[in-house]
Amino acid sequence: MSRTALIRSVVAAIPLVLFMPWGGRAQAPESPPPRTLVVATKVAPPFAMKGENGAWTGISIELWRHIAAKRHWQTTFREYDTVPAMLDATASGQADAAVSAITVTGERERQVDFSQPFFSTGLGIAVPQQRELEWMPIVRGFISMRFVQVLGILVGTAMIVGSLIWLLERRHTEQYRNGSRGLGTGLWWAASAMMYAAPQDKAPATLWGRVVATLWMVASVILIASFTAGITAQLTTKNLTGRVRSEFDLIQVRTGTVANTSALSYLASQRVDPKAFVTAADGLQALAGGRLDAFVYDKPLLEYAVKQQDVQGVMVLPVVFDRQNYAIAVAPRSDLRTEIDLAMVDDLRTDWWREVLTRYLGPQ
Known part of the structure; x- marks a missing residue:
């Protein structure tokens, strides 16, 4: 075979070699099914x-x-x-x-x-929306232990001041001379001064007696004003926000949540005995109807349910507790x-x- 013929044969064979299926190498791999x-x-x-x-x-x-x-x-x-x-x-x-x-x-x-x-979130609390003042929370406030303690401090302080005035005045002022009766006069004057109604005829006559009386009248003004403001703020705030202001109040009230949720497990671990509902909508309706004092659920789900269902008389507190992740x-x-x-x-x-x-x- 001549050299020219050999070259022509090689050139003709090149396309066959390039496009020959060598064990499937030239075929594009099929993409796996979804x-x-x-x-x-x-x-x-x-x-x-x-x-x-x-x-x-x-x-x-x-x-x-x-x-x-x-x-x-x-x-x-x-x-x-x-x-x-x-x-x-x-x-x-x-x-x-x-x-x-x-x-x-x-x-x-x-x-x-x-x-x-x-997503990071936590539990939230829905409570009834208080629109009017109610008398029962106010009555409960006046018979609370804190109220009794503050009142006892005021009365005790008045008794100390009355006794001190009696000791300073008993040898110099006629109305304080008689032992028990004079002590009673001192106590009465101190209590009356605290209420801005001190009798003038029972006022101390000695220098040190008047000094103590003046200091007591100034101090009593501050004490009574602080006492009145504190009690008013406490009663009004508690009445307007309801009985539940945080998760720590749940143990004392009628609480509900959704069954088979982490909220139910958390409340049980905190010694709260909640009533379980099938859905959040059922629990919110019970809350609006007065059958619950608080309803606990994942806060974003709770806020969405209140907003979408337009539940009247219910609000979600601005608190988040038991932080959790989705x-x-x-x-x-x-x-x-x-x-x-x-x-x-x-x-x-x-x-x-x-x-x-x-x-x-x-x-x-």
Whole structure:
């Protein structure tokens, strides 16, 4: 074969070599089919809400959809009635993850794994809104131990001053000479001076007696003014804000919460015996109807329920206690936890996430 023919043969064979399927190396790899995950959820506005058409929305739902879109997952939502039921399904493999307003607790950590928290909150208290003064709180205020203690201090101080005036005046002033009767006169004058009605004919006559009397009259003005202002402020504030002003008052009043929640567990640990309701709406209606004195639930859920249902005569106190975090639950040792955490690392710092929170909860 001539040299020219050899070159032509080699050139003709090059396309065949380039496009020959060498064990499939030239074929583009097929993309794996989308992974379909079953996600347990429950109604917990505004974190998980089910529309009339069965579509799910809410803060937690939008976060999950965002994560699923980044990981190319398809989602099938499965509804449960309670958080424990969701966690049981996730732990047993019936669901791949659980998404709603799920509080991370030590007991739940032993059952499932949690992603990093995506929302920090705590428990809140809803109470009846007081619009008018009521007499019973005022009466209870006057028979309280604190009132008795303050009154005892005032009376005791007046008795000391009256006795001192008697000791200074008993040898020099006629009305103080008689032993027990003179002492009674001194006590009467001191008590009358405290009430701005001291009798002039019983006034001390000696220099030191008048000095003590003058100091006592000035001091009594300050004491009575402070006593009156303190009692008035205490009674008025307590009456206007109701019997509950913080979590420490819950043990003394009729308290309610939602059944099978971390709020119920917390109240039980604080020796509060709450009445359990199926939903927050039921508890708020009981509160508005006067069957409860306080209703405890996750604060954002509580505020959203009061606002959306327009419950009349109910307000949420500006207190937060038993701080807690919401997270996504997955089965123990599931590979989903790492993937979810990696997807959430940047999402929770973006304007998108702030816009989601503002849209459901208002300005943060």
